[in-house]
Amino acid sequence: MISSILILYGSQTGNAQDVAERISRESKFLDISPRILPLDSYDVSELPRETAVVFIVSTAGQVAAKKLYRRLCSLGATACLDLGLGDDQHPSGYEAALDTWLPRMWDSFCSAFQWSFGMRPDDQGQLVDLGLPKYKVTFLTATSSLPVIIDLILTEEQRLQAAVEAAAAFRRVSAQASGQRVMREDETASVSEKAQFGPSHPFLAPVLENRRITSSDHFQDVRHIALSLRGSGTMECYEPGDLVNVWPLPEASLCEAFLSRLGLDGDTLIQVQANDPPAGCHLEVSIGTIRSFIEGVLDVTGASPRRRFFQVLSHFTPDTSEIEKERLSYFSSVEGRDDLYRYNQREGRSVLEVLQDFKSANPPLEWLLETCPLMKARQFSISSSSRMHPGEAHLTVAVVDWNTPYKRRRRGLCSSYLANAAPVGSQGLGQNSACSNQHSASKVAVWVEKGSLRMPMSLLVPLILIGPGTGVAPFRSFLQHRAVLMRCRANKLNSQSSPLTSEPLKESQPSSDTDIDASCVEGGNISACDDEVEPAPCSLFFGCRYRDKDCYYEEEFRKFQQDGVLTQGEAGFCVAGSRDQPQKVYVTNKLMEHELHVWKLLENHGAHVYVSGSAQKMPSDVLATFESIVTRKGGMSMEEAKQYMRQLEFKGRYHVEAWS
Template identity: 30%
Template sequence: MDNLVDESLVVFVCSTTGQGDPPANMKKSWRRMLQKSFPRLEDLCFSVFGLGDSSYAEFNFMAKKLHNRLLGLGAECILTRGLGDDQDDGGMDKELSVWLSKLWPALCSVMPETKKAEVVMDPPDQLLPPLCVVEVLSKPEQNGQNGQSNSHFLPAAELIHRVELCSNTRITSAEHFQDVRHIVFKFLHAPPSYQAGDVVGIAPINTDDNVNSLLQRLNWKAEDYVQVKAVGGHTGDVPIYFNKPISIFDLCKYYLDIMGTPRRYWFELLSHFAEDEDEKERLQYFGSAEGYLDVYSYCNKEKRSYLETLGDFPGVQIPIDRFVEVVPCIRPRLFSISSSQAVDASQLTITVGIVEFKTPYKRERHGLCTSWLAELPAGTQLTVSLQEGGIRLPDPDVPIVMVGPGTGIAPFRAFLQERCAQENVAENVLFVGTRSKAKDYLYGPEFEQLQAQGKLSLHTAFSRDQPHKVYVQTRISEQAKKIADLIVDGNATVYIAGNAKNMPEDVQEALRSALQAHQDMTEAEAKQYLSVMKRTQRLQLDTWA
């Protein structure tokens, strides 16, 4: 970003994380841009496209903030910002296709004549040069990393740690529709420090069956060794498996996300290698801007994978270099840590809901990481990363109100362990939401024991245990005066964790109603009060779609 003042034309693409925060690779640059000493950008032309999900309250917040900051620094916007939405019919591509169609003319309108010839308009009939080359080695060469670690995706070495799985216990009843696990890890070396509210990153791997199916489909030999290299000697940010001998089997098992859901470009690329004319035509349509709705229905709604789409187009034989180029690395899955080092510094625990569901066409789907975790036995050693989470505890003398339906309870278990190990702690209030006390009341005995000891004010909402539905927001409304007084008079910090679909907004509506009824606020004043709480970190959300 320090060189931004020397640029004349920049296109920004950014996502939003946490509570309207920048992604990890943008945090440093964003802090710099917010400084008063950051130079003016009167000579810069720009446009911004946001990667967002409207199920989150802070939809595309960073794209909006970046756009406004650039305007504030004097830069000129050449194209109205685009706000992609993963919840849209057609997904992110719906808005992206429209935005891209306007981007090229906008760029050319401000680009010097000498540069216009360099603009590539992505002709659909022309296959662009590969970004990497894959060299098949004449003889196998041993690679010490093959099959030895799940650390392929993880960040810098100082952030990763070796752990051993101590126990892997189902904590929902066998009759409950979802398998939720309480998993305990112990550190194999000197325990690093982490805080309540932090997250752990865990790398899943593909199953042998899926890898073998892919190799059979593409006629690749599992035992062949290859070396992947970037074209043109690029030495920047490349996957860890680049420039090292590795077997094709290990490349597909440990590194490539073959069970991920493809984007539109995948189909455009496959069309260049289709021998059957009907398949070629269908792939070209899926890869086109006009086909975004149909490809979203075919691929995203049904959660089809790279492997499955290859099965649907048997006439396509994609070269390994092109496959490696377009199939991304397996990404880390982040889990809230549900334990505090105040109880045991040598361990950490996570609370994992095993992802299993059926698509609109009744296809059974299983989450790559959670299904893999569910099968791991005690004694399994893994490499994990510790990362700062999006929520933080206040000082011990500040009351806290926690709202955690389902597995959203995980970080609050850590909060309570931390607070109960401290002295002179203010009130802890917890709202727990599950379907049934008998089937999925996660950590219920622990919380009830804390309540009996006077360390917790516990309010439960078991939605299916009575004829009428009861949710966490119902219980908040029942405790409206207490909660409103804690927020305003007690300066409490409020936390909401769980599914982002409806619950966070419903809970905030209950909070607004409590403030109106018991703190003599108008609807506008209550809404503004919660907005200020968010800005000052007194209202913190940890939600996911």
């Protein structure tokens, strides 16, 4: 090969990685040597020495891609062509834009680097020659040193343990299979790091509570889930704004259906390794039962497979099954893209369902490992404060439940897994959980991660919190934390005025559900000057559909208002019940209603603004509302108002955490 290309991707749902892998395949076809890496594994100081680099990033909205493009240009990169913007909400999915952008990308590289290609990879058919798979799967035989069949009926906890172990080991094999140099596990982490919980070693957290917090006649099931973090070390002292990653376990019966469809024995042990690891590296191997790979590594029951899966399926369908083979190769082609999108993504079809439709396809395990969607952890904002609920983390989970255009009911993998969880001690009693049964989890695999919302630790910073729906989760954590700080402050002031009667914090504030951990409070102590001045105002804008159906945590927020944690009066706790009146009312309308209050907090008191929730339109609508308030109350032009808001963001006073 004479030329090389670096492909860097940042993926959340797997789309960007899929695109990166497609570019990698096409570059091999063109005799260009590809190097493909996740952005966070790349040493950025190497960038000036690279020749041709393609960046692929998935974002909620297109802001991150545009920012990255501008930043690279400002650092001196030469753009070979314009930014390609795919949109998975497009009627034909993100591939609609990609299919036309990629040929232009190769043309641009051709002229920029004087590369010359013979054939072009425009015709997907040319890429159906599958070549060598990325993985090698060895069925461990009776002569190998390991037992071949594990003859055990696993408990839910053992299933979970096997799945997370398979996922962790496979991640290393997969990195190696993508050409990354993977350090030996014992070289990468210190003893104390190894003892910590993370993606390679999740903590199995007992479920303490699983309670529906929307009324039973409301269309949406939202759950309050309390997890125990006792014994998880530093995870116990999480901060407001932190996230919990949950590793979901698919339904056992669906995994069994998948195994039976492919005639696989789930208990058979296999060894998986990279087929072509980077030269000079030790070889990573992952050993487990087939079931542990199906349950922990692949997502065969939830996510929809991508176009490449259909190419591979077509390859492994016998010529004798003419109709199925033809259909699969049509779906794999550019011409079949829209029909594939309608059949597959829009219908939320899983790998299992596709295999049930195409009964003669028989893909081997190594190709399934390469082309099935991989299982992924889901993030949830922690909705409690570790100071108020020591040893616990609360989650506020909206159960994803929707009907496809053909009226097939779909449920989110992780949110329904959590909704079905049976709190410890309640198994078999049918309590609380959506459908508690012997397969309900009573422990879930989790680890804590820093979120992007960081709460100012001083009570003197005014806060404007905007959280429609489950977007309110991190703000419950903020407010609980603020309540603890305010109690500390009150306690301190009391003890200063009457030192002989002062009591330790815990005893002075007894409360069944707000058992404050004094040692944790010390970590987030209020500063001395905070004692002297009254805490700054704090307003929460919450959005729901109906105040009497899905205005969750209302009682707690009202109590916060009484206690001064939230500002008293209408502007302190504002609820927008969008369907409570004929005309829809959203958080943006409530912000406008209180525009003077909002403007004064921003301009005169240096308020920090936090926005959290669904990414669809809410964050941009909220930003537009702030711009409008700045023009109306600050007397600025729209251009100046936009600049004002950009400055707020730049100074770390405007924070958004949004998910799709």
